[in-house]
Every structure is written in C-alpha cells, then in structure tokens.
Amino acid sequence: MTVTLADVAARAQVSPATVSRVLNGNYPVAASTRERVLKAVDELDYVLNGPASALAAATSDLVGILVNDIADPFFGIMAGAVQSEIGGPGGRAGGERLAVVCNTGGTPERELTYLTLLQRQRAAAVVLTGGAMEDGAHQTAVAAKLRKLTEAGTRVVLCGRPPAPDTGAIALTFDNRGGGRELTEHLIGLGHRRLGYIAGPEERTTTRHRLEGHRTALAAHGIEEDPRWTVHGRYDRQAGYEATLELLRRDPTLTAVVAANDTVALGACAALRDSGLRIPDDVSVAGFDDLPFSIDAVPALTTVRLPLAEAGARAGRVAMGREDAPVGGIATVRGELMVRGSSGRPRS
Amino acid sequence: MTVTLADVAARAQVSPATVSRVLNGNYPVAASTRERVLKAVDELDYVLNGPASALAAATSDLVGILVNDIADPFFGIMAGAVQSEIGGPGGRAGGERLAVVCNTGGTPERELTYLTLLQRQRAAAVVLTGGAMEDGAHQTAVAAKLRKLTEAGTRVVLCGRPPAPDTGAIALTFDNRGGGRELTEHLIGLGHRRLGYIAGPEERTTTRHRLEGHRTALAAHGIEEDPRWTVHGRYDRQAGYEATLELLRRDPTLTAVVAANDTVALGACAALRDSGLRIPDDVSVAGFDDLPFSIDAVPALTTVRLPLAEAGARAGRVAMGREDAPVGGIATVRGELMVRGSSGRPRS
DNA sequence: AGCCGTACAGCAAGCGCTTTCTATGTAGAA
DNA sequence: TTCTACATAGAAAGCGCTTGCTGTACGGCT
Numbered sequence: 229m230t231v232t233l234a235d236v237a238a239r240a241q242v243s244p245a246t247v248s249r250v251l252n253g254n255y256p257v258a259a260s261t262r263e264r265v266l267k268a269v270d271e272l273d274y275v276l277n278g279p280a281s282a283l284a285a286a287t288s289d290l291v292g293i294l295v296n297d298i299a300d301p302f303f304g305i306m307a308g309a310v311q312s313e314i315g316g317p318g319g320r321a322g323g324e325r326l327a328v329v330c331n332t333g334g335t336p337e338r339e340l341t342y343l344t345l346l347q348r349q350r351a352a353a354v355v356l357t358g359g360a361m362e363d364g365a366h367q368t369a370v371a372a373k374l375r376k377l378t379e380a381g382t383r384v385v386l387c388g389r390p391p392a393p394d395t396g397a398i399a400l401t402f403d404n405r406g407g408g409r410e411l412t413e414h415l416i417g418l419g420h421r422r423l424g425y426i427a428g429p430e431e432r433t434t435t436r437h438r439l440e441g442h443r444t445a446l447a448a449h450g451i452e453e454d455p456r457w458t459v460h461g462r463y464d465r466q467a468g469y470e471a472t473l474e475l476l477r478r479d480p481t482l483t484a485v486v487a488a489n490d491t492v493a494l495g496a497c498a499a500l501r502d503s504g505l506r507i508p509d510d511v512s513v514a515g516f517d518d519l520p521f522s523i524d525a526v527p528a529l530t531t532v533r534l535p536l537a538e539a540g541a542r543a544g545r546v547a548m549g550r551e552d553a554p555v556g557g558i559a560t561v562r563g564e565l566m567v568r569g570s571s572g573r574p575r576s
Numbered sequence: 577m578t579v580t581l582a583d584v585a586a587r588a589q590v591s592p593a594t595v596s597r598v599l600n601g602n603y604p605v606a607a608s609t610r611e612r613v614l615k616a617v618d619e620l621d622y623v624l625n626g627p628a629s630a631l632a633a634a635t636s637d638l639v640g641i642l643v644n645d646i647a648d649p650f651f652g653i654m655a656g657a658v659q660s661e662i663g664g665p666g667g668r669a670g671g672e673r674l675a676v677v678c679n680t681g682g683t684p685e686r687e688l689t690y691l692t693l694l695q696r697q698r699a700a701a702v703v704l705t706g707g708a709m710e711d712g713a714h715q716t717a718v719a720a721k722l723r724k725l726t727e728a729g730t731r732v733v734l735c736g737r738p739p740a741p742d743t744g745a746i747a748l749t750f751d752n753r754g755g756g757r758e759l760t761e762h763l764i765g766l767g768h769r770r771l772g773y774i775a776g777p778e779e780r781t782t783t784r785h786r787l788e789g790h791r792t793a794l795a796a797h798g799i800e801e802d803p804r805w806t807v808h809g810r811y812d813r814q815a816g817y818e819a820t821l822e823l824l825r826r827d828p829t830l831t832a833v834v835a836a837n838d839t840v841a842l843g844a845c846a847a848l849r850d851s852g853l854r855i856p857d858d859v860s861v862a863g864f865d866d867l868p869f870s871i872d873a874v875p876a877l878t879t880v881r882l883p884l885a886e887a888g889a890r891a892g893r894v895a896m897g898r899e900d901a902p903v904g905g906i907a908t909v910r911g912e913l914m915v916r917g918s919s920g921r922p923r924s
Numbered sequence: 925a926g927c928c929g930t931a932c933a934g935c936a937a938g939c940g941c942t943t944t945c946t947a948t949g950t951a952g953a954a
Numbered sequence: 955t956t957c958t959a960c961a962t963a964g965a966a967a968g969c970g971c972t973t974g975c976t977g978t979a980c981g982g983c984t
Contacts, residue, residue: 278697279630280940299652308646329677349626526874628970
C-alpha cells in the first residue's frame with residue numbers, strides 16, 4: 229500500500245541499500261545516482277518508515293521533555309527553548325528530531341510511566357524539567373529508571389531540577405535557595421519584620437528550597453519565624469488567593485507576603501486587594517520566576533528572574549551533545565532579583 | 577545487551593509469541609502461563625522495544641499535537657487537555673500512548689516538517705491546534721499532507737482551527753467571528769463610537785476572523801471605521817504595548833481598544849497606563865480567550881472566554897475514537913462574553 | 925470408543941529499514 | 955601492460971516484534 233524503500237529503489241534503478249545511503253547521507257554515493265534517487269523519492273512522495281528505521285539502526289530521533297504542567301508558562305518556556313535547540317525542524321544541524329513534551333501533572337506515577345514509554349521508544353535523549361517530588365520510593369524508582377536510560381545510551385538532562393547522583397544524568401539546577409534568600413533579604417532590608425510565606429505543595433524540592441532560602445534570610449537577620457506565617461498550597465493562582473486570606477486571618481499585622489512563584493503571587497495580590505489592602509503601601513508582595521505576565525501586574529511584581537529560556541536552550545544543546553556537560557555533570561543556574569513596584573517599605 | 581522478548585520467553589519457558597500475547601492481552605493465554613511470563617518480565621526488567629513493535633504491528637502509540645507557541649498558555653491549556661484524554665499515563669482506557677507536543681513557532685515550514693515527521697513515525701493521531709496560516713501554497717501543502725495522513729489511517733483533528741475540506745480531518749472550530757462581533761457590540765452598547773483594534777499577525781485565520789467579527793459589529797451599528805484604527809502585530813504583550821502607543825498617536829480620541837487576545841490586551845493596558853490614561857475611565861480595553869491571568873489584571877479584563885480545555889479534551893477523545901466526530905466532521909465551539917472591569921462607558 | 929470443538933501454545937514468515945561484507949569498474953602506480 | 959587501490963553499488967543478514975496458521979491436549983458428544 230504505502231511506498232517503501234524498495235519501491236523507490238526500483239524506480240531509481242538502484243538497490244535499497246543505495247537509497248538508504250542517499251537518505252542518510254552517511255556513505256559515498258555518486259552524485260548522478262543520488263540525484264536519480266532523490267527524484268524517485270520526490271515522485272513517489274516517499275516518507276521513511278520511522279519505526280523500521282529505528283529498529284534497524286537501533287536509535288531513534290525522539291527526544292522526550294517531561295514537564296509538570298504544560299499549561300504553566302514556567303514549563304512552556306523551558307520546553308519551547310529545549311525544543312528550539314534539539315535540531316527539530318528549523319534547528320540547524322542534521323537529523324530532524326521529534327520533541328515529545330510529556331505532561332506529568334506533577335504526579336509520580338505519570339512521571340515514571342512516561343519515562344518507561346520514552347525508554348520503550350529508545351529515545352535519543354530525555355530532559356526532565358522543574359522540581360522533583362520528594363517521595364523516597366518514587367525518587368529511588370526514578371533514579372533507577374534514569375540510570376537504565378543513560379546506560380542504554382539515552383542522554384538525560386535535568387533542567388531546573390536537583391542533581392540525581394549516580395544516574396549519569398546531567399543537571400542544570402536552579403539556585404532556588406539562593407534566590408529565596410535574596411528575595412527575603414530585600415524585604416528585610418526594606419524594614420519588614422513580619423513576613424508571611426505562601427509555599428508550594430509539600431514534598432517538592434522547589435518548594436522546600438525556596439522556603440529554606442526564605443528561612444535562612446530570616447535567621448540571618450535574627451527574625452524569629454512564627455509558624456503561623458507559612459501556608460502551603462498548590463502552585464496556582466487560587467491557592468495563592470486562599471493562602472493569603474488564611475495568612476491575613478492568622479496574623480493581620482503582616483507587612484509582606486512572599487509567594488512560592490509569580491502565579492501564586494498574583495493570587496495573593498488579588499486577595500489583598502479584595503481585603504481592602506493596598507500594595508505595597510499596606511502589604512508588600514513578592515513572587516518568583518519572573519514569568520512574562522509578572523511585569524504587567526499592578527503594581528509590577530518584585531520577583532526573582534530565572535533564566536528559563538536560557539537554561540532550557542542549554543539543556544537542549546547538552547542533550548544533543550552539541551555542548552559539553554558542565555564539569556562534574558552539575559551546573560547551578562542563578563536567579564536575579566528584580567525589584568519592582570510590589571515591594572516597598574512597611575507602613576510604620 | 578538489552579533484554580528482548582526472547583530472553584523473557586526463555587526465562588518463562590514459553591515461546592516469544594506467548595510473551596507478546598501476554599503483553600498485548602489480545603489473545604487467550606492461560607492464567608498460570610501469564611503469571612509466569614509477567615514474573616519473568618518483572619525479574620528481567622524488560623521493556624518492550626517500541627520501534628520493533630510498531631514496525632511489526634504497523635501501528636504506533638504516538639499522538640502528535642501541533643501548537644504555534646508552547647510557551648503561550650492558550651496552546652498549553654489545549655495541549656494539556658488533549659493529552660489528558662488520549663489515554664496516556666493516567667488516562668483510563670487501554671494502551672498507553674505518548675503525546676508528542678510539537679512547537680511550530682507559527683511558521684509554515686516547521687508545521688509541514690512536523691507533519692512529515694509524524695507521518696514518518698506512523699502516528700496514531702494528530703491534533704492541530706490554533707489558527708492556520710493563510711498562505712495559499714502552504715495551505716495546499718498542509719491539506720495534501722493531512723489527506724495523506726488520514727488515508728494512512730491516522731486520525732486528524734483540528735482544534736480551534738478552520739475546517740480543511742476534503743482531507744478527512746475533523747474540525748472543532750472556534751467561533752472567532754461571532755466572539756469578536758459580540759465583544760465589539762458590547763463596547764458599542766456602552767456608548768463607544770471610536771474603537772481602536774489591535775489585530776494579530778496578518779495571514780492568520782484567527783486574526784482575520786476576529787477582525788471580521790469586529791467590523792461586522794461596527795457595520796451593523798452604522799459606525800464607519802477609520803483605517804487608522806487598526807494596527808497589526810504579533811500575539812504578544814510587547815506588540816500590544818507598541819500597537820497601543822501607535823493607535824494613541826494616530827487618534828488620541830479613541831475611547832476603547834480591542835485587542836486580538838488577552839496577552840496583547842495586557843500590553844495595551846500597560847501602554848495606556850504609561851500614557852497616563854485610566855482604564856476604563858479614559859479608555860476601555862477588551863481582550864480575547866480569557867486566559868487564567870486575565871481576571872488578575874487590574875482592572876480585570878473584559879474578554880471572550882474560549883473553552884480551551886473542553887475543546888482540547890473533546891479533540892483528544894475524538895482523536896482516540898472515544899467520541900463520535902460531529903456530524904459533517906465539523907463542530908463550531910462558541911465563546912462566551914465575559915464583561916469585567918476593563919470596559920465601561922466612554923468619557924463624555 | 926471414536927469424533928470433534930475448544931483452548932492454548934509454538935512455528936515461522938515477515939514488517940521496512942540499516943549495514944557489513946563482497947563484487948565490480950576505473951584510475952593511478954609500477 | 956599488469957597490479958593495486960579506491961570509489962561505488964549490491965547482496966543479504968538481521969534488528970525485535972506480531973500474527974496467521976499449525977499443532978496438541980483435553981473434555982464432552984454421539
């Protein structure tokens with residue numbers, strides 16, 4: 229039914245082997261022959277059979293990208309950057325590669341299942357983005373999977389995720405701890421002493437590291453933290469809204485609210501406004517990530533910019549072997565404090 | 577090196593055929609045998625070879641999702657919804673499928689290349705999201721490709737994209753025209769007579785349809801449009817910012833600005849604010865799509881809500897053959913006008 | 925007792941490509 | 955001119971799986 233290599237070979241009056249070589253360009257073929265083959269390919273509208281090719285060559289042109297939430301620009305930006313570098317259509321170098329963006333929804337099972345699926349497809353590389361879940365059993369399982377993948381020749385890159393020791397995976401880690409500390413220090417520097425913190429879901433490295441940075445800053449300045457000042461919630465707007473109301477209920481004297489990320493911060497802003505509080509006059513707000521929309525908030529959000537696109541692009545290049553892995557297989561990517569209108573001196 | 581079906585068969589003391597049948601569950605196998613096989617699979621940590629399986633069975637478990645910009649939540653939301661329905665990990669029914677989200681960047685070449693790549697992988701289904709480019713040659717090429725795909729048994733679904741006649745593709749189209757008309761009528765109803773319009777990139781169906789809806793509304797109310805009132809630009813914040821300044825320069829008496837989508841509208845808001853204009857007191861602003869962040873703008877954005885997640889989910893089900901295609905292969909998905917704080921009566 | 929239907933299990937032929945090894949023609953070297 | 959070397963092209967052996975067809979046993983039938 230469909231056109232095969234043999235059909236093309238017949239039409240071009242050459243052997244299938246030659247057609248394969250023309251298509252792969254990895255073996256000398258006389259110019260005249262090549263032309264004849266290419267013409268036949270064109271005339272027959274031939275499309276290579278990917279699975280067959282992958283089977284025979286024992287390699288595939290699939291690259292997997294795992295994200296926690298594809299609808300979240302945090303991941304979208306990284307995924308897009310990775311994709312732009314893996315040489316897919318539009319990419320520079322050679323072989324066209326297909327980027328597979330897999331949405332784990334932040335659940336351990338789906339993450340594992342997708343890794344297996346990618347392993348099954350003999351993916352050329354896998355990039356895992358964003359924080360990891362801190363469930364012991366799950367972490368072990370993922371580490372084992374990653375080791376299997378690297379052993380099978382799949383390049384594994386972690387982007388914005390803590391290193392996975394002894395797995396052969398290369399890590400480009402975000403300095404969430406440092407960013408969190410810097411952000412809170414900025415607030416402390418402005419005079420804040422009573423700071424609420426809206427953390428992300430528990431059992432997530434990102435959540436924990438950012439919170440640790442925050443606490444380090446508090447401790448460094450001799451501020452004793454009140455347990456009521458921390459609330460956990462999802463990484464979305466509504467969680468930020470509700471957490472802020474809760475925070476206000478617990479301690480109406482807070483002068484600043486630090487959110488786990490920008491989306492949460494936006495929810496916090498809405499809650500403050502709905503509570504009749506002005507930003508930053510009554511309460512300062514800070515986010516994390518510096519997603520594109522953060523500058524559009526009113527007032528613009530003070531946050532920590534993470535170079536998502538740059539990190540993603542680098543992860544893509546490393547995954548394609550187009551850039552050397554960092555020494556030790558681990559690189560730390562720092563964030564940059566962006567001071568904007570949502571933070572100011574506390575009301576006296 | 578790696579474990580194969582034969583290894584499992586040897587260990588379980590059965591033939592490879594039996595192992596295959598156990599794994600696929602499409603042929604009667606005695607319970608005791610099945611157990612033995614499953615145990616061997618587990619012990620050997622066997623992972624099926626996807627390409628080999630796809631080659632032999634002439635089918636694959638890949639589903640392609642084409643998006644114009646993966647970093648844009650508009651597409652992220654749809655892609656996520658599609659993915660949640662195609663039975664990938666976490667999905668209900670049977671075979672695990674791998675969703676391949678491909679980022680075309682809105683360029684014709686990449687769109688075509690990705691379709692070829694998907695065709696090469698013998699994808700089980702392909703979902704194209706978002707507006708199409710209106711380049712004659714390109715449209716013909718895409719249509720030809722889609723026809724090839726459907727002929728080869730790949731299910732093709734267009735989600736938020738105009739129908740592609742005679743290709744066998746099923747279309748779930750957004751009523752951009754109707755939404756655009758309704759939005760502008762709302763503004764006209766408030767008393768606006770001088771409305772600026774920030775359109776998306778030219779040669780895009782989405783851009784054209786929304787603009788047509790806008791003009792239809794104007795015409796229906798006897799408002800003669802000034803050509804200076806329309807500016808084209810990219811679908812991003814910066815384009816909205818610049819276009820708004822341009823609009824203001826051309827005609828400072830405008831009382832409303834309608835943007836091609838919410839992201840652009842946010843840029844417009846920023847430009848208006850920076851120009852010292854209040855929203856909606858001095859100028860009303862309206863967007864399109866109702867992305868999650870739109871309600872967080874200050875004031876909240878008046879816009880047209882598109883049921884992105886619902887449409888994506890439906891597209892996913894149709895692609896998997898889990899839901900019947902709409903009659904005639906075409907369904908129109910309507911938007912819903914969301915009136916919020918960014919629109920009000922014009923200053924008198 | 926003899927037959928047949930049913931329920932499993934195995935054999936073996938591919939699926940469409942890649943790649944090693946071999947064959948051939950031609951050009952330069954001796 | 956004869957031999958060697960190189961540049962190409964082809965033959966054929968798989969890659970690891972699926973599946974149609976062919977056994978083989980066993981139980982129920984007549």
